[in-house]
Amino acid sequence: MNIKIQNLTKRYGAQKAVDDISFEVKTGEILGFLGPNGAGKTTTMKMITNYLEVHEGDIIIDGKSIKGHAGTLKRHIGYLPEHNPLYTEMSVLDYLKFCAALQQVPKGSIPDRIREMVRVCGLDREKHKNIGELSKGYRQRVGLAQAMIHDPEILILDEPTTGLDPNQIVEIRDLIRQIGRQKTVILSTHILPEVEATCDRILIINRGKIVADGTSATLRKQAQGQEVLRVRIEEGDHEGIYAALQNLYTTQLVDVIDADTNFYEIQSVTDMSSKYEVFKLCVANGWILTEMTPFETKLEDIFRDLTLN
Amino acid sequence: MNPILTITKRELASFFDSLIAYIMLVIFLGFCGFFTWMFGSDIFMRGQADLYVFFSWAYLLLFLFIPALTMRLLAEEKRVGTIELLLTKAVSDRQLVIGKFLSCWLLIIIALAFTLPYYFTVATLGNIDHGAIWCGYLGLILMSAAHIAIGLFASSITNNQIVAFLLALVIGGLFQYIFGFVSGAMPGFLGEVLNYLDFNSHFSSMARGVIDTKDVVYFLSVTALGLLLTEVSIGRLRA
Numbered sequence: 001m002n003i004k005i006q007n008l009t010k011r012y013g014a015q016k017a018v019d020d021i022s023f024e025v026k027t028g029e030i031l032g033f034l035g036p037n038g039a040g041k042t043t044t045m046k047m048i049t050n051y052l053e054v055h056e057g058d059i060i061i062d063g064k065s066i067k068g069h070a071g072t073l074k075r076h077i078g079y080l081p082e083h084n085p086l087y088t089e090m091s092v093l094d095y096l097k098f099c100a101a102l103q104q105v106p107k108g109s110i111p112d113r114i115r116e117m118v119r120v121c122g123l124d125r126e127k128h129k130n131i132g133e134l135s136k137g138y139r140q141r142v143g144l145a146q147a148m149i150h151d152p153e154i155l156i157l158d159e160p161t162t163g164l165d166p167n168q169i170v171e172i173r174d175l176i177r178q179i180g181r182q183k184t185v186i187l188s189t190h191i192l193p194e195v196e197a198t199c200d201r202i203l204i205i206n207r208g209k210i211v212a213d214g215t216s217a218t219l220r221k222q223a224q225g226q227e228v229l230r231v232r233i234e235e236g237d238h239e240g241i242y243a244a245l246q247n248l249y250t251t252q253l254v255d256v257i258d259a260d261t262n263f264y265e266i267q268s269v270t271d272m273s274s275k276y277e278v279f280k281l282c283v284a285n286g287w288i289l290t291e292m293t294p295f296e297t298k299l300e301d302i303f304r305d306l307t308l309n
Numbered sequence: 310m311n312p313i314l315t316i317t318k319r320e321l322a323s324f325f326d327s328l329i330a331y332i333m334l335v336i337f338l339g340f341c342g343f344f345t346w347m348f349g350s351d352i353f354m355r356g357q358a359d360l361y362v363f364f365s366w367a368y369l370l371l372f373l374f375i376p377a378l379t380m381r382l383l384a385e386e387k388r389v390g391t392i393e394l395l396l397t398k399a400v401s402d403r404q405l406v407i408g409k410f411l412s413c414w415l416l417i418i419i420a421l422a423f424t425l426p427y428y429f430t431v432a433t434l435g436n437i438d439h440g441a442i443w444c445g446y447l448g449l450i451l452m453s454a455a456h457i458a459i460g461l462f463a464s465s466i467t468n469n470q471i472v473a474f475l476l477a478l479v480i481g482g483l484f485q486y487i488f489g490f491v492s493g494a495m496p497g498f499l500g501e502v503l504n505y506l507d508f509n510s511h512f513s514s515m516a517r518g519v520i521d522t523k524d525v526v527y528f529l530s531v532t533a534l535g536l537l538l539t540e541v542s543i544g545r546l547r548a
Contacts, residue, residue, distance in 0.1 A: 046393075049397040050396075050397055051393050051396055051397050051547065052547055052548075053547045053548060071399070071401060074397060074398065074399045075399040077397070079394075079397045081390065081393050081394065081397075083390055085389050085390030085391040085393060085394060086391065086394075087323075087391060088389075089323065089326060089327060090319075090323075090326075094322075098315065098319050099394075099398070101312075101315040102312055102315050102316075102395075102398040102399060102400055103398055103399050104312075104399050146394070
């Protein structure tokens with residue numbers, strides 16, 4: 001199911017938590033929602049899941065506006081809220097049964113769905129315990145299990161991997177990626193490598209506005225128009241190498257990082273690459289090229305650039 | 310299964326799992342039994358085979374017990390945040406409110422069912438007016454519905470259980486005693502309105518065996534109004 005968000009705005013008093021945002025998510029896509037605290041991620045998610053009412057703008061799911069079809073659309077959405085609230089006095093199995101019944105899973109297939117979720121989320125050893133007795137990581141798994149119990153078309157996960165240990169994080173990421181092939185997934189997170197590892201597309205929002213939208217590769221390209229290489233050339237005269245590098249037609253700027261070991265940073269002319277030229281230059285002069293690293297802008301830097309202002 | 314029943318079932322199970330139901334049953338039946346059979350002007354002093362003594366004690370005890378049952382129902386969900394889970398599932402606000410209401414009402418009906426032996430006992434002691442007994446039970450059940458709706462509303466406007474409890478007692482107390490008390494001192498139209506709003510004026514005739522559609526409609530209206538206000542107050546969470 002496709003989700004289309006049109007000019008969505010949410011006000012709390014005079015403050016706009018979400019300010020006129022529009023975007024689209026298609027089936028088979030995993031959208032990562034990034035942004036500093038209070039940027040409006042959770043508010044947007046709450047509106048998609050129908051917890052908060054939409055007053056300005058619209059959310060269209062599968063061609064239907066959420067305003068008139070909340071009842072039917074809710075059945076196709078699985079939601080893991082931010083702090084993962086759960087009924088601590090219920091056992092894991094009872095709770096999953098309750099959620100399945102509420103989401104109108106046909107009575108006959110409830111046991112199968114529960115068994116499937118227990119397996120997928122690794123809850124087998126804890127399934128008879130009360131939720132209150134579980135550790136944070138296991139509670140998070142229960143939260144994921146209840147979100148997916150009715151095999152929803154759309155999965156909205158607000159910080160799904162908080163509280164999980166590194167192994168669990170890898171498992172849950174794999175799971176999300178697997179689900180994301182056929183479903184529509186929106187997840188929010190603070191953990192930047194997580195977005196890169198799981199998401200097809202990244203949406204960065206800041207103060208209620210979208211500041212970037214694209215794959216991690218396109219975001220990098222946007223943030224950094226020119227190629228940057230780090231090059232180390234041994235067995236050569238520093239002055240000569242420096243001058244030769246600067247004379248290449250592809251280089252725009254050469255910075256000396258360390259003159260003793262002949263370590264340079266080369267910034268190429270826009271839309272050109274200096275890799276071949278540097279290599280040829282070394283071959284022609286008999287210099288030994290010991291390092292050539294394309295220097296990528298980290299997602300952290302992009303995030304900081306876009307959200308710190 | 311219907312979402313209303315799913316919620317009712319969970320809430321009822323939660324009443325029993327958390328022992329609230331057992332504690333409530335034991336204390337309610339204990340007090341009812343003590344005051345009906347052993348204390349003061351008990352059932353034997355009446356010189357008549359009826360359950361009037363029991364009905365008037367149950368009337369007071371239910372007023373005190375129901376807020377303790379309802380205080381948790383929505384306030385706790387709001388405090389912990391589980392209300393967000395419920396409202397984002399395929400359940401409407403109204404279904405949620407009705408489901409919670411029914412769970413509490415069923416528990417009260419179970420409690421009242423345990424007092425049926427009083428009826429059988431008194432029936433062996435003398436000539437009993439069977440219609441009047443059932444009428445009294447109906448009155449208690451209807452009165453409980455109104456109190457539950459009030460308690461549910463109180464629970465929906467706060468996320469503190471104690472506040473919900475006290476608020477339910479205050480609103481319930483207005484209907485149960487204050488309106489009747491004040492109406493006696495009020496002349497004219499206002500007095501009549503307050504007298505009409507008083508639970509006791511509707512309940513006491515039922516406890517004596519007189520069934521009037523006006524009384525039934527009155528209790529059902531208070532219940533419906535309470536539930537409607539609860540629904541509105543849940544809707545405000547979404548704003």
